[in-house]
Amino acid sequence: MGSSFIGATRAGSSSSCAWRLGAGWARAADPVVHSAGIDLAVKPGYSVRAGDLLYTLHAEDADRFALALDSLDGALELGEPGAAVASRFGCG
Incomplete structure (x- = not known):
């Protein structure tokens, strides 16, 4: 199978993922897990x-x-x- 290229990343998806892993809170009283999150291994291009x-x-x-x-x-x-290529991450 041949290779493909990353054309774009979507910020909303990765931030939602991190939140669901515990990196943020839904209410002010909720705990934040500082070790939770997502590390991207690829970027556009x-x-x-x-x-x-x-x-x-x-x-x-x-x-x-x-x-x-x-x-x-x-x-x-x-x-x-x-x-x-485009990054919808705001960084890149």
Whole structure:
């Protein structure tokens, strides 16, 4: 199988994922898990193949992973080599 290229990332998906892992709170009284979050292994323009590491999730409660993974559906857009890339992350 050939490689693809990351064309864009979506900020809303990754921030929602981090929140679902415990990195933020829904109410002011909720605890924040400072070790929870997402580390992206790829950025727009990176070449990827099936099986490549795209991100690493961190949480203190394993029950949070399934919901967090759901929020990553569509977080990365694939593009063609040499095509313009965009980051919807605000960093990059």
